[in-house]
Amino acid sequence: MGSDDANTILRMAGLATPMALRVAVTLGLPDRLRGDEVAVERLAEDLGVAPVPLGLLLGHLTTLGFFERTATGYRTTGYGEHLCGDTLTGVLLNLDTAGGRAELAFVELLHSVTTGEPGYDRRYGRDFWGDLAEHPPLRESFDRQMTHRLRADAPQLAAGYDWGRFATVVDVGGGPGTLLAAILAAHPGTRGRLVDVDVSVAARTFAAEERASVVAGSFFDPLPAGADAYLLCDILHDWDDEHAGRVLARCVEAARPDSRVLVVEAVGGRRGRTDMDLAMLVIFGGRERRVAEFEALAAPHGLVLDAVTDVSEGRSVLEFGIG
Numbered sequence: 252m253g254s255d256d257a258n259t260i261l262r263m264a265g266l267a268t269p270m271a272l273r274v275a276v277t278l279g280l281p282d283r284l285r286g287d288e289v290a291v292e293r294l295a296e297d298l299g300v301a302p303v304p305l306g307l308l309l310g311h312l313t314t315l316g317f318f319e320r321t322a323t324g325y326r327t328t329g330y331g332e333h334l335c336g337d338t339l340t341g342v343l344l345n346l347d348t349a350g351g352r353a354e355l356a357f358v359e360l361l362h363s364v365t366t367g368e369p370g371y372d373r374r375y376g377r378d379f380w381g382d383l384a385e386h387p388p389l390r391e392s393f394d395r396q397m398t399h400r401l402r403a404d405a406p407q408l409a410a411g412y413d414w415g416r417f418a419t420v421v422d423v424g425g426g427p428g429t430l431l432a433a434i435l436a437a438h439p440g441t442r443g444r445l446v447d448v449d450v451s452v453a454a455r456t457f458a459a460e461e462r463a464s465v466v467a468g469s470f471f472d473p474l475p476a477g478a479d480a481y482l483l484c485d486i487l488h489d490w491d492d493e494h495a496g497r498v499l500a501r502c503v504e505a506a507r508p509d510s511r512v513l514v515v516e517a518v519g520g521r522r523g524r525t526d527m528d529l530a531m532l533v534i535f536g537g538r539e540r541r542v543a544e545f546e547a548l549a550a551p552h553g554l555v556l557d558a559v560t561d562v563s564e565g566r567s568v569l570e571f572g573i574g
Contacts, residue, residue, distance in 0.1 A: 271311050272334065273351060276344040280309070281317070281327045281334040290324040339399035348392035353379060353534045360533050367491075369536040379489075379534055384448075394452050397426045397485070404563045405433035408484075408515060411562035414438045417479035417511070421446060423470045423502065424486045428456035428463075430515070431482070435462055444475055470498045474505040481506060484515040484566075488527075489535045492548055499552045506573060512554055514569040515562075518542060522567050545569055 275281065278298055283289065291309065295302035309325050312318050317331035333340050343350040352375075359370025372378050383390040401408075408430060414420065415438040422431040425445040435443050442462045445453045450465040457463040466475060470486065471494075481502040487495040502512045516539070517523035523539030531537040540548065546556050555574035561567045 267311065268315065271308055272317075273344045273346050273354075274308060275312055275317070276334050276336075276341050277346040277351070279336065281331050281341070282336050284318060284325055284327040285332060285335060286326070288321040288324040288326040294324070339396070342392065342396050342399055345392075347388075348396065349379075349383060349389045350392070350396045352382075352389065354530070356533045357529075360529065363533045363536070367532075367536065370533040371535070390449060394427050394449075398429050401429040401484075404566060405430050406437075407563040408566065408568075409433035409437040412560055412568050414441055414480075417441055419444070419478040420480045420482055421475050421478040421505070422482045422484070423474060423498070424483065425453060428453035428465075430484050431463065432456055432460070435460065444478070446470065446474060470501055472501070474501050476505045477507055478505070478510060479507075480511045480513055482513045482515065486516070487514060487545075487548070488516050488531050488537045488539055491536045495537070495548055496552065499549055499554060503552045503554065503573060508573055510573060511557075512549075512571040512573075514545065514571070515566055517565055518559070518567045518569070519544070521559075522561060522563075522565055542569070 278300070283294065283297075291306045292302050295305045298305070309318055313320055313325065316328055317334060318325045319328050327335075334344065335341050336345070342348055345351045346355070353371060356369070356371040356374050359373045362368065362373055363370045369378065375382055377385065383393055414434045418441065420431070420434065420441060420443045422428070422443060422445045425431050425447055428445050431443045431445050435441060445457070445463065445465045446468050447453060447465075448467065448469055450467050453465045457465060468474075474481065483498065483502070486498060490498065499512065506512065517527065519528065519539040519541040521542070528539050531539060542556070542559060549556065549571055553573055554571040556569060557572050558570045559567055560570070
C-alpha cells in the first residue's frame, strides 16, 4: 500500500473534521457568521468561550470552505450555509438535538458489533426513546428531524403508490404526520388516523383536516381496529427483531383478514445505505433489513409479502397481506 493510500485511509478515519463540524453547529457559528463578518474575540465573548480555541476551530473549517477569513474576522460561506440551523444538516449535526446526540453513540460501536446491543444505552444509561421521554427538547428536535427527512420524500411516497385503494389508513408511529398529510392530500377518498406516543404536533398538522384524527398511544399497545391498511414508516429499522415483531403483531391483531400492512423504509441491498446499517445498530440495535429478512420477520405473524415498490430514492413500500 502506497503512502497516498495510507493518507487517504487516515483522512477517512480522522475525527477532527466530523467533530469540528458538530461543535461549530452546536455553537451556532454558521448562523452567527451568516452575512456579516465577526472578529474572533468578539464572537468568543458573545458565546462565552475561549478565543484561542475558537480561532483554531474556525481556522480548520475555513480550510474546508465552510467559513472565510476577512480583514476583520470570519463569515459563513455559501457552502457553510448548509450548516445553518434551519437545514436538516444543521439539525442532525447539533449535539444538543436528538440526532446529534445519538451519533455520539458511535464511540460505542465496538460494543455494538461484539454484542449486537445498542451503544446508545451504554453511553447514556437509557435507550434512545427513554431519553426522548426524559428530555422534551430532544423529542421536539426529533420531530423536526423527521419532518425534515420526510418532507422531500413525502410527495413521491404519496404519489408513487396506490394509497387510494384504502378507505382508511392507520399511520402507526406517524410522528408529526408529514407522510399521512401528503397521502390524504393526494388521495381525497382516503381517511387517516395517526397513532403516536406524543401527538401534540400531529394534532396541529390535522387541526383543519376532517378526514384525519390522532390517537395517543404506543405501537406496542393495541391499535385502532378494522382499518384497510396499517402504515409503518421508518419504524421497524429502529428495533431489533423481537421488538419489531411485537409491532407487527399489534398491526395483525388490529387488522381485518383483508387488511394490508405497509412497511415504508430503506431496504437493505435495494434502497438502504451501509452507513445507516451501522447507525441503526449503534443507536437502536436495529438495521436496514433486506427483503428476505422482512419476510422472515413477518412470517411468524401470518404476514405474507405481496409486493415491493420502490417509491423514492431512499425508500420502498413492502406490502404484506394476512395469509
